[in-house]
Amino acid sequence: MTTSVAADQDDKNVTDTAGVTRIQLDVEGMSCGSCATRAESTLNKIDGVRASVNFATHVATVEAADDVSVEDLCAALGSAGYPAHRRAEDAPSDDDPDARYARSLLRRLAVAAVLFIPLADLSVMFAVVPDTRFTGWQWVLTALAAPIVTWAAWPFHAAAWRNARHGTATMETLISIGVTAASAWSVYTIFFGAGQRRSDGIVDALLGSDSIYLEVAAGVTVFVLAGRYFEARARSKAGSALRALAALSAKSVSVLLADGSELEIPAAELKEGQRFVVRPGQSIAADGLVADGAAAVDMSAMTGESKPIDVAEGGSVIGGTVVLDGRLIVEAAAVGADTRFAGMVRLVEEAQAQKADAQRLADRISAVFVPCVLILAVLTGLGWLAASGDVDRAVTAALAVLVIACPCALGLATPTAMMVASGRGAQLGIFLKGHRALEAIRSVDTVIFDKTGTLTTGAATVTGVFTARGHRREDVLAAAAAVESGSEHAVARAVVAASDQRAPLTAIEFRASAGNGVTGVVDGVLVAVGRPAWVARGRVVPADLAAARKDSEARGQTVVFVAAGDAVCAAITVADGVKESAAGAVAALREAGLHTLLVTGDNTATAEHIAAQVGIDDVVAEVLPEGKVEVIDALRAQGHVVAMVGDGINDGPALARADLGLAIGRGTDVAIGAADIILVRDSLDAVPLALGLAKETIRTIRINMIWAFGYNIAAIPIAMAGLLNPLIAGAAMAFSSFLVVSNSLRLRKFGQHAGH
Structure with missing residues (x-):
């Protein structure tokens, strides 16, 4: 029965309908969630194509008619600004584009931050107290600002140019235009315009045109780079589940030749019907039947069984499991993409792709917000030019609109809350890994527990x-x-x-x-x-x-x-x-009004006994990893919002598919990679605490978002009226960022009143 279920599930993953081919593409050039949406939309516009683009892994999964070639798909993505190529057939590589991108951003951020500190001090001093200017002061400011607004801000400029070529606009567009406009107007001011004049005092410097605001352009770059860096690092961790699965598979296999000798070959070259040798401590390279030998096989990672399974001649084994003792000769029955292990990879990948489709709130609103700001800036400039005929005043007012609307606070709203929550969570034994699934935390009504290693030791x-x-x-x-x-x-x-x-x-x-x-x-x-x-x-x-x-x-x-x-x-x-903390954790969840469920690969009697011990409401036992995913899908189809707590490889797909995944930190890398929240300590008391921290984090993010957008909506009309010059607009923007950061810092006190 078990074999049949597994085979059915694998068939579901690899079998295509007549005339339809399943293709995977590696997609480059995506810098935000809206990029994935645009790439997906581009593919879905092609006749005979259904596509899903996973921003976490930079992979597009495409179902295409036979008359659609890989070259057609890559050409369409390339024309949209996202170079792509067909993905290799084997497991995902260890290469991590998000980690590389994060390292690149960190280098740019470090240089920009070091130069920004003296630039900000000198810019404000020269603008407010013109008498402090010395010969060549313009060149000093320009030298400090140039690396920041060009090299450090290059990712935003490149994305804005790509968007412009395809008639779209994102937050990168607004950032790039704001940085470029502030830099260009500052250079004009200090070399050719008001910057050459002496003001009559501080009031004139602040309210008049004699102001320098290169630090505004640099500040926007530094703050947004910081936000993007932490986002890229979080994405890298989220995408590591597939790389962890690939690392756990056997890389080589000892094939038994006709004369009884052994030949070691890459596992990818193993063919059906070949016999191979597995020794203690080695991973089994493929699904198959034991032709000779007897051993205990640790199958807990794949099946959820708490104890090793003894196998002997005639028994079946699963690829990816580990032989604990004894020597086995196995005849390969399913290799490569047909193994249950490969099916597990596909389950995690597909589950992550569904989750990645949910875009951040800022990305959704930017589709309307950015074009509106650009239009308002142009209208402001034209309006002041028509009303006063003063080019300086028109440009200053238009620039003030761009600067005041530049999404610095918006860029900080999520990353700062996540950083503070992560730091506080680490003190509590909790690691919040990402923010996408946290949007659903307020609505979670069902918590599913794995048994082995989660509720039990x-x-x-x-x-x-x-x-x-x-x-x-x-x-x-x-x-x-x-x-x-x-x-x-x-x-x-x-x-x-x-x-x-x-x-x-x-x-x-x-x-x-x-x-x-x-x-x-x-x-x-x-x-x-x-x-x-x-x-x-x-x-x-x-x-x-x-x-x-x-x-x-x-x-x-x-x-x-x-x-x-x-x-x-x-x-x-x-x-x-059973863990000592299990009953208390389940009781806390039930007191919070949450329904609890135990889903495990173990037998029904054991599962029901464990559930009774800890107070769990319902039990689903004797299910394979794909069965756990089906249970979650069924609950979600009924309108439930599901959180999953697990620790094994078999929990990876379920953790990824659930609205919120919580992994025990001592579990496998796959479970940790697929989850949204990692429970670093082994105590299950961290589960209700993690849900509480997650709720408080998402509430803080929402407050930050409301402030960031509310500030822009209130400040833009003031800038359009000419009551803000860019220097004051920059100061207001910085104050907005300060409020967002201060609100996020409140998370440092979370859990203090709960005895933590």
Whole structure:
């Protein structure tokens, strides 16, 4: 049944309808969410094409009719200003365009910030107190400003030029025009215009035309560069899920040749039907059947099962899982894109693409805001020129409109709140990774938990020792631990860990029976520990131990029998222990009115038992990773807003698909890469705290946005009326930014009253 479900899901991902081809393109030149929207719109205008552009990974997923070639798609994107090329067929590379872009922005930001400090001081001093000007002061200001407004601001100029070529406008357009206009008019002022005159005082300098505002152009560049840098860094982390998946796959495989020798080849060259060797600690390179050997395979990352699975000849294995002990010879049944592992990559990628379609509020509004500001600036200049005939006054008024409307506060509204929240979250064991999904946090009504490693410790522990009459618990555990110490099985480790003997016993004549258990001689007595049916063979099982076994297995626990000589003397139950913080965290969520759900790959009995222990409302058990995604999709289709808490590779697609993903920081890189919130500490108390911090963060961002736009709406008419020269407009813009930053800094106090 499991194999059928997995196969159906994989078919769903790779099978195309008749006459339709699925193509993936790497898209370059995208600098904001609106770029992804424009690139997607460009592709969807082509007949026979359906496309989705993932801004987080810079990948376009296209379903195209057979008569549409890759060259046609790339040409369309290229004409829109986004060079593209077909993506390689193998897993995503380790190359990270967002990380490279962030490093580039950081270099520009560092240079701009260093030059901006003296530039701002000198510009204000020369403008307000003209007597401080010395011979060549104009050249000093120009030398300080030129690298900032040209090289540092180049990403904005390049984007604005690309937008202009295609008749569109974004925030980059307004930034570029504002920086260019302020710089050009400042140069004219200080070399040819009012800057050559001496003012009669501070009032004249502030309200008249004798003002210098190169620091306005530089300040806009510095502040917006800072915002873009932190955004790019967040995007880089968001896109790392696919790179983490690629890193976990086997890179090479030892193929078994006809003469019995082995040949190591790249995993991508493995073909169906070939046999390959997997040794302890190695990843299995493809889905297949075990042709020879027996081993314990750690499948928890792919299936959510809490304990290793024993496989032997004739059993099936999944690519991407790890052999813990033993040597396997596997016959490849599904390779490359047909493996379940590759299907996992596609699930994460598709889920991320859906999430990336949600654009930031600023990008949505900019489609209307930017053109309106440009029109108002032109109308202001023309109006003042017609009314007064004074070119200087007309240009100054138009420039004031551009500067006062330049989105410095808007650019800071989200990144500053995210920076402060991230810093405070780190102190609380919480890492807020991005802002897109946080827009839905106020509406979250359902929280889904994974089980293994999330609600539970992820490590098997002894939960009970039932002894037959005449046997002591401590003696039984000590004898069992002595024998199990020779085994690497997870259950064996749990038994050894549970023994509290300071002077452990020693077993001799150790023997292991694959998939059954172990035997050894302890103090002259033959001790057997293992599967109940194997240990009980030829021995009498006391009624109370049989009842304990039945009751424990009904609760989903693993039971091993211990025999001393010819008598079964104990039953040891092993289970994945529940975290101490789980019940309190679930109770806090329920008190907040949230519905809780446990979705796991484990069996129903175990899942229901764990849910009852922690107080979770509903359970969905025995589901594969794609099944978790289906559960989330079904809930969202019913109108629910879903948060997902998980830690394994199998949780990656679900974390990406949920409205809000929360990953346990000790989990896999894939889960961490796909989530929006990382719980750095292992305590689940961080879950309700993280949701609270997320809500407060998005509320702060919204307040910042309201202030930024409200300030522009109120200030633009004043600038149009000629009551602001660009220097005052620049000061007002800086004050607006100060308010946004101050509001964001309030997040530093979050959680103080909750005892954190």
